[in-house]
Amino acid sequence: MNYFKKILRFAKPYKMFAVLNIIANIFYALFATLSMVSLFPMLSVIFKQTEPIYTQPIWKGVFNAKEYIFDYLSYFVTQKSGQGENDALIFMVALVISMFFLKNLFNYLAMYFITFLRNGVLKDIRNELYAKTVELPLSYYSEKRKGDTIARITSDVLEIQHSFLSILELIIREPLTILFTIIAMLSISVKLTIFVFIFLPISGFLISLLGKSLKKKSDKVQKEQGTFLSILEETLGGLRVIKAFNAEEKFSNTFQHSTKRFYDFSNTLLNRQNLASPTSEFFGIAAIGVILWFGGQMVLIEKTLKPELFIAYMGLAYNILTPAKAISKASYGVKKGNAAAERVLEVLETESPIIEKENALSKNTFENNITLEKISFKYEDDYVLKDFTLNVPKGATVALVGQSGSGKSTIANLVTRFYDVNEGSITIDGTNIKDMTKKSLRGLLGLVTQDSILFNDSVTNNIRLGKKDASEEEIIEAAKIANAHNFISELPNGYNTNIGDSGNKLSGGQKQRLSIARAVLKNPPIMILDEATSALDTESERLVQDALEKMMRNRTSIVIAHRLSTIQNANTIVVLQKGEIVEQGSHNELIASNGAYKKLVDMQSLA
Numbered sequence: 367m368n369y370f371k372k373i374l375r376f377a378k379p380y381k382m383f384a385v386l387n388i389i390a391n392i393f394y395a396l397f398a399t400l401s402m403v404s405l406f407p408m409l410s411v412i413f414k415q416t417e418p419i420y421t422q423p424i425w426k427g428v429f430n431a432k433e434y435i436f437d438y439l440s441y442f443v444t445q446k447s448g449q450g451e452n453d454a455l456i457f458m459v460a461l462v463i464s465m466f467f468l469k470n471l472f473n474y475l476a477m478y479f480i481t482f483l484r485n486g487v488l489k490d491i492r493n494e495l496y497a498k499t500v501e502l503p504l505s506y507y508s509e510k511r512k513g514d515t516i517a518r519i520t521s522d523v524l525e526i527q528h529s530f531l532s533i534l535e536l537i538i539r540e541p542l543t544i545l546f547t548i549i550a551m552l553s554i555s556v557k558l559t560i561f562v563f564i565f566l567p568i569s570g571f572l573i574s575l576l577g578k579s580l581k582k583k584s585d586k587v588q589k590e591q592g593t594f595l596s597i598l599e600e601t602l603g604g605l606r607v608i609k610a611f612n613a614e615e616k617f618s619n620t621f622q623h624s625t626k627r628f629y630d631f632s633n634t635l636l637n638r639q640n641l642a643s644p645t646s647e648f649f650g651i652a653a654i655g656v657i658l659w660f661g662g663q664m665v666l667i668e669k670t671l672k673p674e675l676f677i678a679y680m681g682l683a684y685n686i687l688t689p690a691k692a693i694s695k696a697s698y699g700v701k702k703g704n705a706a707a708e709r710v711l712e713v714l715e716t717e718s719p720i721i722e723k724e725n726a727l728s729k730n731t732f733e734n735n736i737t738l739e740k741i742s743f744k745y746e747d748d749y750v751l752k753d754f755t756l757n758v759p760k761g762a763t764v765a766l767v768g769q770s771g772s773g774k775s776t777i778a779n780l781v782t783r784f785y786d787v788n789e790g791s792i793t794i795d796g797t798n799i800k801d802m803t804k805k806s807l808r809g810l811l812g813l814v815t816q817d818s819i820l821f822n823d824s825v826t827n828n829i830r831l832g833k834k835d836a837s838e839e840e841i842i843e844a845a846k847i848a849n850a851h852n853f854i855s856e857l858p859n860g861y862n863t864n865i866g867d868s869g870n871k872l873s874g875g876q877k878q879r880l881s882i883a884r885a886v887l888k889n890p891p892i893m894i895l896d897e898a899t900s901a902l903d904t905e906s907e908r909l910v911q912d913a914l915e916k917m918m919r920n921r922t923s924i925v926i927a928h929r930l931s932t933i934q935n936a937n938t939i940v941v942l943q944k945g946e947i948v949e950q951g952s953h954n955e956l957i958a959s960n961g962a963y964k965k966l967v968d969m970q971s972l973a
C-alpha cells in the first residue's frame with residue numbers, strides 16, 4: 367500500500383479526470399443496479415402479477431419507496447391495460463433497454479476519462495525516470511546493467527499502469543455498485559440478503575489465500591526481463607566482437623537461459639493469476655446455487671417472496687458477483703504492481719551522491735588557476751589517488767603521463783565532478799567545485815576522450831551538442847579548426863549526413879575529429895583531453911593532433927597522453943605512478959633528470 371501511495375503522487379496533475387471518472391462511475395453503479403431492478407416490472411407485466419389500482423399513489427417519503435414503486439407500477443399497468451397489454455410490455459422492455467444503455471454509456475465515459483489519467487501517469491513516470499537516469503552519476507552505472515534500467519523504464523512502468531491504475535478505478539466503481547445493489551437487495555428481501563452475506567466473506571477469504579505469493583513471483587519476472595534486455599543491449603553493442611570471435615553460440619546460450627527462466631517464472635505467475643477468475647466464478651456460482659435453494663423455498667413453500675421479485679433478486683446477486691470478482695482480481699494486481707513499483711521507486715528515490723548545494727554558485731568565468739589540493743580518492747576499497755596536489759595556471763598546458771592504471775583518467779573524472787573526492791579539494795579560482803552548480807562547472811570544461819561518443823544523428827546535430835544555438839557558419843568554422851570540414855564535405859549529404867549508431871559510418875579518426883569540433887564549438891576556457899589520440903593510426907593522429915593543438919591555443923588544458931610524442935610542448939609534464947606524482951617538469955628538464963619520464967620515453971622510442 368505504501369508503494370501505491372507513492373505512485374499516486376503522479377496522478378495528482380490528472381485529478382480532474384479522476385473526478386470526472388468518479389462521477390461517471392457513480393452513475394454507472396446506479397444504472398447497473400437499476401437495470402437489474404427494471405427486470406422486475408417487465409416480469410410483472412409478463413406474468414400478469416399486477417393488481418388493478420385506479421388512483422395515482424402518493425409519495426410518502428424514502429422509507430415507503432418500495433410500496434410507492436409497486437403501487438405506481440400497478441397504476442401504470444392498469445391505465446395502459448385499457449389500450450391493450452402490448453403497450454405496457456413495450457414500455458417495460460424499453461425501460462430495461464434504456465437502463466442498460468445508460469449503464470454502458472457511463473461505463474464508457476468512466477473508462478474514457480480514466481484513460482487520460484492512466485496514460486498521463488505512465489508518461490510522467492517515464493519522464494521522471496529518464497531525468498533521473500541522466501542525473502544519476504556515472505558511478506551508479508558502473509554497478510548496474512543498462513538493460514535493467516531500460517526494463518524499469520519500459521516494462522515496469524507499464525506494469526504499474528496495468529495493475530495499479532486499474533485498481534484506482536475499482537476503488538470507486540465496484541464498492542458503489544455493491545452498495546447500490548445491496549440496497550436494492552435489502553429492499554426486496556432482508557432475510558434473503560442476510561443469508562447471502564454469510565457466504566460472500568467465506569468465498570472472499572478462500573480467494574485471497576491464492577494471492578499471497580504473487581508479489582515475489584512477479585518480482586522475479588520483472589528482474590529477469592532486465593537481465594535479458596541487458597544481454598540484448600550488450601549483444602548489439604558488441605556484435606563486431608561476437609562475430610569475429612565466433613561467440614554467437616555463447617551469447618545465444620546466455621540469452622536462452624534467461625528467456626527460459628523468464629518462461630518458467632511467468633508460467634507460474636500467469637497460472638496462479640489465471641486461477642483467480644475460475645475460482646471466484648465457481649465460488650460465485652456455488653453461492654448463487656445456495657441462494658436459489660434458499661430463496662426458492664421462500665417463493666414456493668413460505669410464499670413470502672413474489673417469483674418475479676426473486677428473479678430480479680437473482681439478477682442483482684449476479685450483479686454483485688462481477689464487482690466481487692473484479693476486486694479479487696485487483697488484489698492480484700496490487701501484488702504485481704507492488705513488485706514493479708518497488709523497482710521503479712528504487713531508481714526514483716536513489717539520491718545522487720554528487721550533491722549540488724542549495725546556494726551553489728554559478729561561476730561562468732575562469733581567471734587564474736585550477737588547483738587540486740591534497741586530494742585522495744577511491745572508487746571502491748583501495749585508494750586510487752593519495753594526497754595528490756597539482757596546480758594548473760590559466761593558459762598553461764599540463765600533461766599527465768604514466769602507466770595505465772596510474773590514475774590519470776581518474777583525475778579527469780574528478781575535475782569534471784563525475785565523482786567527488788574523498789579528501790582534499792579541487793578549486794577553480796579558489797572556489798571549490800563542490801560549491802559551484804554542476805552546470806556552470808561543466809560549462810567551463812571541454813572534454814575529449816579516447817572513444818569518441820557520438821549519437822545517431824546528422825553531423826551538424828552531433829557538433830551542435832556543444833552549443834545549442836550555433837549557426838551553420840559557426841559549425842563549419844568549428845569543423846574547419848578540427849580538420850573535419852574536408853571529410854564532412856565529401857559525405858553523401860555533407861553536414862546533414864546521418865553518421866549511424868555511435869557514429870559507426872565514420873572511421874576512428876573522423877569520429878575523433880567530430881568530437882573535437884564539438885568541443886571547439888562549445889569553446890570552453892578549460893580543455894581536458896583524455897588520450898584523445900591514442901586510438902588512432904599515425905596518419906589520422908597527425909590530423910587530430912594538429913586539430914587539438916589549434917584548439918588548445920589560448921586555452922588552459924589538462925592533457926592525458928599515452929603517446930609521449932604528443933605532449934612534448936606542454937608547459938608541465940606530470941609523471942604519475944600508482945596515484946602519486948613521481949616527477950614534474952618540462953620535457954627537457956625531465957629528460958635531463960634521467961628519471962621515470964626518461965624511462966617511459968626510451969620504452970616508447972624502442973617500440
Ligand SMILES: Nc1ncnc2c1ncn2[C@@H]1O[C@H](COP(=O)(O)OP(=O)(O)O)[C@@H](O)[C@H]1O
Nearest residue numbers: 508745746750769770771772773774775776777
Ligand atoms: N569505475 C571504476 N570502478 C572501480 N575502479 C576503477 C574504476 N575506474 C578505474 N578504476 C581503477 O582505478 C585505477 C586508476 O584508473 P584510471 O584512472 O582509469 O587509470 P589510467 O587512466 O591512468 O589508465 C585503476 O586501478 C582502475 O582499475
Ligand SMILES: [Mg+2]
Nearest residue numbers: 774775776897
Ligand atoms: Mg585512462
